[in-house]
Amino acid sequence: MTLFGTGVLKGLIVTLKNFATSYFRKPDNGGIFTVQYPEERAKEIESFRNFPFLVYDGTPEKIRCVACGICERECPPKCIHIVMETEAGTGKPAKRPAVFEIDYGLCMNCGMCEDVCPFDSIYMDHAFEVTASDRTQELVRPKETLLKSNDYFLKIRPGTATPVDQKRRAAEEKKKTAQAAATPPKTNP
Amino acid sequence: METLELFVRIGIYTLMALVLVFALGVVTLRNLFHCALCLAAVLIGTAMLYVGLRADFLAAVQILIYVGAVMTLVIFVIMLTEHLGEKSIRQNNRQSPAAVISLSGIVVLLAALLLRTPWPVTDKALQAKASVMALGKALMGTYAFPFEVISVILIACLIGAIAIAKKDLPGEDVS
Amino acid sequence: MKEIEFFVDLIFVNAKGWCLDLLGHFLPDWTVVLVSIIISAVVIMVLGPLVMMYLTLLERKVIGRIQNRYGPNRVGKWGLLQPIADGIKMFTKEDIVPAQADKIIHFLAPVIIVIPALMVFLVVPFGERMTAVNLNIGLLYFIAVSSITTIPIFMGSWASRNKYSLLGGMRTAAQMISYEVPMTLSVVPVIMMSQSLSTNTIVMTQAGDMDLHWFVFTPWGLVGFVIFFLCAVAECNRPPFDLPEAESELVAGFHTEYSGMKFALFYMAEYMNAFTLCGIATTLFLGGWQGPLFPSWLWFFGKTFLLICVMIWFRGTFPRFRVDQLMGFAWKFLLPLTLINIPVAALWFFVPEQLAWIYSVPILAVSLWGLVKLNRSFVPEKRIYPLAD
Numbered sequence: 001m002t003l004f005g006t007g008v009l010k011g012l013i014v015t016l017k018n019f020a021t022s023y024f025r026k027p028d029n030g031g032i033f034t035v036q037y038p039e040e041r042a043k044e045i046e047s048f049r050n051f052p053f054l055v056y057d058g059t060p061e062k063i064r065c066v067a068c069g070i071c072e073r074e075c076p077p078k079c080i081h082i083v084m085e086t087e088a089g090t091g092k093p094a095k096r097p098a099v100f101e102i103d104y105g106l107c108m109n110c111g112m113c114e115d116v117c118p119f120d121s122i123y124m125d126h127a128f129e130v131t132a133s134d135r136t137q138e139l140v141r142p143k144e145t146l147l148k149s150n151d152y153f154l155k156i157r158p159g160t161a162t163p164v165d166q167k168r169r170a171a172e173e174k175k176k177t178a179q180a181a182a183t184p185p186k187t188n189p
Numbered sequence: 190m191e192t193l194e195l196f197v198r199i200g201i202y203t204l205m206a207l208v209l210v211f212a213l214g215v216v217t218l219r220n221l222f223h224c225a226l227c228l229a230a231v232l233i234g235t236a237m238l239y240v241g242l243r244a245d246f247l248a249a250v251q252i253l254i255y256v257g258a259v260m261t262l263v264i265f266v267i268m269l270t271e272h273l274g275e276k277s278i279r280q281n282n283r284q285s286p287a288a289v290i291s292l293s294g295i296v297v298l299l300a301a302l303l304l305r306t307p308w309p310v311t312d313k314a315l316q317a318k319a320s321v322m323a324l325g326k327a328l329m330g331t332y333a334f335p336f337e338v339i340s341v342i343l344i345a346c347l348i349g350a351i352a353i354a355k356k357d358l359p360g361e362d363v364s
Numbered sequence: 365m366k367e368i369e370f371f372v373d374l375i376f377v378n379a380k381g382w383c384l385d386l387l388g389h390f391l392p393d394w395t396v397v398l399v400s401i402i403i404s405a406v407v408i409m410v411l412g413p414l415v416m417m418y419l420t421l422l423e424r425k426v427i428g429r430i431q432n433r434y435g436p437n438r439v440g441k442w443g444l445l446q447p448i449a450d451g452i453k454m455f456t457k458e459d460i461v462p463a464q465a466d467k468i469i470h471f472l473a474p475v476i477i478v479i480p481a482l483m484v485f486l487v488v489p490f491g492e493r494m495t496a497v498n499l500n501i502g503l504l505y506f507i508a509v510s511s512i513t514t515i516p517i518f519m520g521s522w523a524s525r526n527k528y529s530l531l532g533g534m535r536t537a538a539q540m541i542s543y544e545v546p547m548t549l550s551v552v553p554v555i556m557m558s559q560s561l562s563t564n565t566i567v568m569t570q571a572g573d574m575d576l577h578w579f580v581f582t583p584w585g586l587v588g589f590v591i592f593f594l595c596a597v598a599e600c601n602r603p604p605f606d607l608p609e610a611e612s613e614l615v616a617g618f619h620t621e622y623s624g625m626k627f628a629l630f631y632m633a634e635y636m637n638a639f640t641l642c643g644i645a646t647t648l649f650l651g652g653w654q655g656p657l658f659p660s661w662l663w664f665f666g667k668t669f670l671l672i673c674v675m676i677w678f679r680g681t682f683p684r685f686r687v688d689q690l691m692g693f694a695w696k697f698l699l700p701l702t703l704i705n706i707p708v709a710a711l712w713f714f715v716p717e718q719l720a721w722i723y724s725v726p727i728l729a730v731s732l733w734g735l736v737k738l739n740r741s742f743v744p745e746k747r748i749y750p751l752a753d
Contacts, residue, residue, distance in 0.1 A: 008682075011681045014681075015680045018432060019677075022432050023429070032432050032433060033432060193397060220466075222466075245499065249508040250504070252508040252509065252511065253504070253507060253508040256508075256511065257514070258511070261514045262541075264515070264522075268534060
């Protein structure tokens with residue numbers, strides 16, 4: 001038989017212990033696990049995703065995006081808007097986006113654009129401090145602000161970026177060898 | 190000091206007037222809850238008058254019993270029975286004239302009694318302060334019998350209330 | 365050394381005395397009396413809200429630590445300006461009155477509830493010679509005035525025309541009436557021992573050697589203290605007795621329909637009541653301002669805040685009572701225990717001390733055990749769910 005009131009005392013001791021240990025224990029050991037945001041920052045997790053950004057290789061002109069519009073079609077909240085560029089003289093499609101806008105106010109951070117992109121061009125970013133003083137205009141981000149270098153991508157998500165790079169490099173090599181294999185017969189004879 | 194006494198005098202008369210106003214409110218207001226609140230105000234005002242008459246103990250007991258317990262019970266009953274939607278009730282009916290006549294008779298009787306009673310306003314009586322200990326001794330000594338009778342009555346009330354509130358057992362005769 | 369101690373002890377009393385002396389040179393006698401009253405009144409009017417403001421901060425801090433968080437710590441150092449920020453917020457909030465409400469009573473309720481909460485400060489002995497009014501019925505006055513609190517709560521709950529408010533009001537009434545009974549009766553042994561209702565005299569009788577002759581160090585005093593403290597927690601509607609404002613069932617109980625400053629007044633009354641009840645518990649059982657070494661007012665405030673911290677600790681620990689448990693606890697457990705406690709205290713009064721210990725401890729222990737046995741809670745039959753597996 002347990003004595004009357006022991007349960008009450010047990011509960012009181014638990015809370016008292018919590019109170020006391022909050023002063024000197026580490027977070028994972030019964031201490032306070034609040035992260036005091038502006039001064040302290042939580043450790044960034046690699047698979048953390050926020051808003052999408054566009055990857056370019058080297059310089060912003062070498063953009064990976066070919067303006068195919070798959071992400072635009074797949075985007076559930078329809079927050080992506082793409083217009084393909086046309087060649088200046090001929091008027092033929094240039095496989096480059098003239099306009100690439102994402103409305104951050106609509107984006108629901110699902111990451112579908114990243115999944116569907118066949119050109120490894122659009123990825124989810126880690127930057128979460130997205131602010132605007134206006135809810136219609138400023139949250140619509142144009143191509144210029146969306147573009148970020150591959151180096152940045154490698155830095156924030158090495159786990160995703162490295163295989164992508166390897167794949168791309170392999171594809172390039174293959175293309176080169178194919179080209180090399182295809183060209184000699186023309187010059188040789 | 191005279192100025193201070195004047196203030197006290199003005200205060201006492203204002204208090205009396207307020208008590209009267211609230212007492213009128215109890216019998217004239219058409220909302221039962223407002224009436225109850227007025228009654229509470231009257232009781233508190235009376236307690237304050239007791240303080241003015243240097244009957245601190247009586248005042249405290251008045252507030253504790255009447256305002257703290259009885260009024261709470263009254264309001265509780267009002268809340269349980271009165272439909273909140275019904276805002277007003279009639280405070281008078283056919284019996285009102287008869288009640289007014291009989292009440293004014295009682296008032297006249299009481300006033301006559303009060304005026305005829307010799308009130309010994311002596312210095313000693315004015316200075317006398319009923320201590321709690323003396324009150325307690327009087328209750329347990331001189332007035333032990335009435336005190337006990339009252340307690341018996343209260344016990345009877347309690348038992349009666351329980352008997353009324355008790356659920357009838359299935360086999361019991363309801364009549 | 366003794367003189368310094370004495371000086372520190374009476375520093376506030378002397379400060380007031382000097383002010384009055386200074387005024388006495390220029391003004392007629394009756395104004396000095398008036399000024400004396402006004403000084404005490406102003407001190408209390410400032411102390412009440414100030415205590416309330418910092419109690420909210422203390423509560424949030426302690427509760428935070430109990431739940432492994434920092435409390436408010438942004439506004440000022442350690443969040444010390446947080447109560448002021450809250451006050452500004454409360455002042456600037458919109459005051460919403462329901463369309464169907466009884467406007468006058470809805471307005472009056474929060475105003476009236478503060479009055480008894482401030483009035484009880486009058487008889488709390490904050491230190492040696494630091495009782496605002498040394499009433500010879502001080503304790504009775506305290507109990508009487510704090511019993512008025514139910515009426516404004518009723519007014520607020522009824523005038524809001526809201527069923528949650530009304531339910532909260534009904535619960536308040538039931539709870540406060542029930543817990544007033546054991547609370548008042550648990551005080552009786554103290555009155556018997558000190559033979560006085562004056563809070564000052566009660567503190568004086570607990571002096572003894574080393575100023576440690578507190579009532580709580582006797583068996584009846586300990587039982588009385590525990591009962592009084594539990595009733596005090598129930599009286600100021602704090603968890604685990606916070607049924608009148610149970611936010612998971614009644615939104616906010618009787619102050620559901622209040623916002624802005626009116627809500628703040630309800631809040632203020634609640635915290636001031638908590639403070640005064642802890643202060644009176646200190647006075648009655650923990651020796652008030654009696655204590656060795658430190659100045660009297662420090663002892664008083666130290667003990668009172670310790671009790672308040674225990675209240676907060678309770679809040680951080682216990683889940684809410686059910687209504688029937690609440691009522692059962694008051695009527696079936698606390699009330700009989702107080703009734704047993706009174707004769708035990710009487711016995712203590714007439715019997716020499718050692719013998720009294722031998723008598724009273726077993727009596728109280730056995731009655732406690734018996735009450736626990738009689739109060740065995742109803743455990744419903746375990747339900748079997750044939751389709752669950």
